Amino acid sequence: MALIPVAEAQARMLALKAPLAVETVPLLDAAGRFAAGDIRARRTQPAADLSAMDGYAIRFAERPGPWTVAGESAAGGGFGRALAPGEAARIFTGAPVPEGADAILVQEEAARDGDRLTMAGEGPPRIGAHIRRRGGDFAEGGLLLPAGAPIGAAAIALAASGGHGAIAVRRRPRVALLSTGNELVAPGEPTPGALLPASNGPMLAALLRSDACMVHDHGIVRDDLDAIGAAFHAMARDSDIIVTTGGASVGDHDLVLPALEKAGARIDFWKVRMKPGKPVMIGMLGDAIVLGLPGNPVSAFVTATLFLKPLIAHLLGAANPVPEPVVARLAAPLPPTQGRAEYFRGRWAEGRVVPLSGQDSAGLSALVEAALLIVRPPDAPGLDEGAEVPILPIA
Numbered sequence: 001m002a003l004i005p006v007a008e009a010q011a012r013m014l015a016l017k018a019p020l021a022v023e024t025v026p027l028l029d030a031a032g033r034f035a036a037g038d039i040r041a042r043r044t045q046p047a048a049d050l051s052a053m054d055g056y057a058i059r060f061a062e063r064p065g066p067w068t069v070a071g072e073s074a075a076g077g078g079f080g081r082a083l084a085p086g087e088a089a090r091i092f093t094g095a096p097v098p099e100g101a102d103a104i105l106v107q108e109e110a111a112r113d114g115d116r117l118t119m120a121g122e123g124p125p126r127i128g129a130h131i132r133r134r135g136g137d138f139a140e141g142g143l144l145l146p147a148g149a150p151i152g153a154a155a156i157a158l159a160a161s162g163g164h165g166a167i168a169v170r171r172r173p174r175v176a177l178l179s180t181g182n183e184l185v186a187p188g189e190p191t192p193g194a195l196l197p198a199s200n201g202p203m204l205a206a207l208l209r210s211d212a213c214m215v216h217d218h219g220i221v222r223d224d225l226d227a228i229g230a231a232f233h234a235m236a237r238d239s240d241i242i243v244t245t246g247g248a249s250v251g252d253h254d255l256v257l258p259a260l261e262k263a264g265a266r267i268d269f270w271k272v273r274m275k276p277g278k279p280v281m282i283g284m285l286g287d288a289i290v291l292g293l294p295g296n297p298v299s300a301f302v303t304a305t306l307f308l309k310p311l312i313a314h315l316l317g318a319a320n321p322v323p324e325p326v327v328a329r330l331a332a333p334l335p336p337t338q339g340r341a342e343y344f345r346g347r348w349a350e351g352r353v354v355p356l357s358g359q360d361s362a363g364l365s366a367l368v369e370a371a372l373l374i375v376r377p378p379d380a381p382g383l384d385e386g387a388e389v390p391i392l393p394i395a
């Protein structure tokens with residue numbers, strides 16, 4: 001199979017499966033998911049003209065007073081009638097402005113003696129000062145969040161304010177993780193000889209902590225065709241996404257591809273024009289999408305960032321599941337790239353980006369320093385310090 005470009009690989013992966021079923025959930029359960037349909041306002045906000053400050057509702061033309069304080073308007077209540085000429089209403093932040101009033105005199109600029117009120121400062125600068133107009137945030141029936149919009153903290157507040165106690169989202173994808181390799185032991189276990197702890201499973205599970213998905217780590221399986229096949233059958237029963245790490249390359253013990261084929265999977269592509277992460281493999285096993293990630297920990301991290309996280313967002317119905325790079329300036333030169341797009345791990349230094357000195361796809365001590373990926377196309381020339389580069393922040 002020929003190496004395919006990253007953007008094409010991402011598009012082909014996302015085309016394999018439509019977003020998951022819609023469910024209506026309480027607001028907080030929607031956090032981290034995406035609106036399944038347009039969310040419209042069921043009410044107008046503010047519902048009335050409201051005071052933005054504690055003070056007095058007055059007629060602007062009557063400055064500097066004196067006024068007679070004729071009553072009060074508190075949040076959740078109201079003045080009860082229109083303001084007559086020469087009258088002021090004591091008012092508090094969030095309280096309805098009485099009809100007839102057109103400005104708020106803040107209490108720091110007011111002098112009050114019994115019911116008698118005068119200005120003791122500049123006063124309101126214009127008609128409408130310190131008044132939040134009815135519908136100034138949104139009006140009933142207006143679009144609050146379009147289908148596919150991310151439901152973050154502000155979106156939850158907006159939906160709540162718009163009268164929604166529950167919203168329609170897609171169900172959370174179920175993600176199964178499997179580490180392959182005879183050399184692997186569970187983290188914390190002894191590592192005699194050339195054995196090593198399987199770090200990819202916990203790394204990927206941690207990487208998905210901020211994604212609205214359910215992760216089941218199926219642990220480690222040996223480089224054995226039947227053992228990997230049995231694990232695939234078990235995972236396919238109750239997963240939307242199956243993620244393997246290791247065994248993706250061409251060695252005699254790289255058995256993920258043959259195991260998948262034996263299990264009846266349809267492989268869509270294998271090998272992407274990227275570094276690290278070239279041997280990434282995508283296919284379908286029954287209804288589940290299979291992502292075969294390389295075993296090298298940095299390659300697994302980068303391919304999970306570029307494929308697994310966007311796939312989860314897509315199944316959740318995200319309008320834009322693939323993160324768009326942003327532009328930053330280099331604080332150090334970058335070498336040219338060869339035939340693959342390169343994702344250099346980098347960090348911030350005084351507002352600019354620096355590639356880390358360690359770029360080995362197995363080097364976790366360097367990866368832990370990384371805050372971003374510097375994205376370089378295939379066959380690109382070297383870049384000088386100060387050049388602009390696209391970057392992707394990483395989790």
Ligand SMILES: Nc1nc2c(c(=O)[nH]1)N[C@H]1C(S)=C(S)[C@@H](COP(=O)(O)OP(=O)(O)OC[C@H]3O[C@@H](n4cnc5c(N)ncnc54)[C@H](O)[C@@H]3O)O[C@H]1N2
Nearest residue numbers: 179181198199200201246247248249254278294295296299
């Ligand atoms: N002849 C070729 N050899 C390799 C090629 C190639 O094109 N031709 N590609 C290289 C590239 S690029 C990568 S990336 C790796 C990917 O290899 P695999 O996906 O088959 O991974 P393994 O060989 O199983 O493991 C690689 C490396 O990672 C360690 N590993 C594996 N699983 C874990 C885990 N869960 N936690 C921590 N570390 C893990 C494993 O011990 C190996 O050291 O292939 C190149 N070879």
Ligand code: MOO
Nearest residue numbers: 276277278299361
């Ligand atoms: O492409 Mo592999 O992922 O360099 O190490």
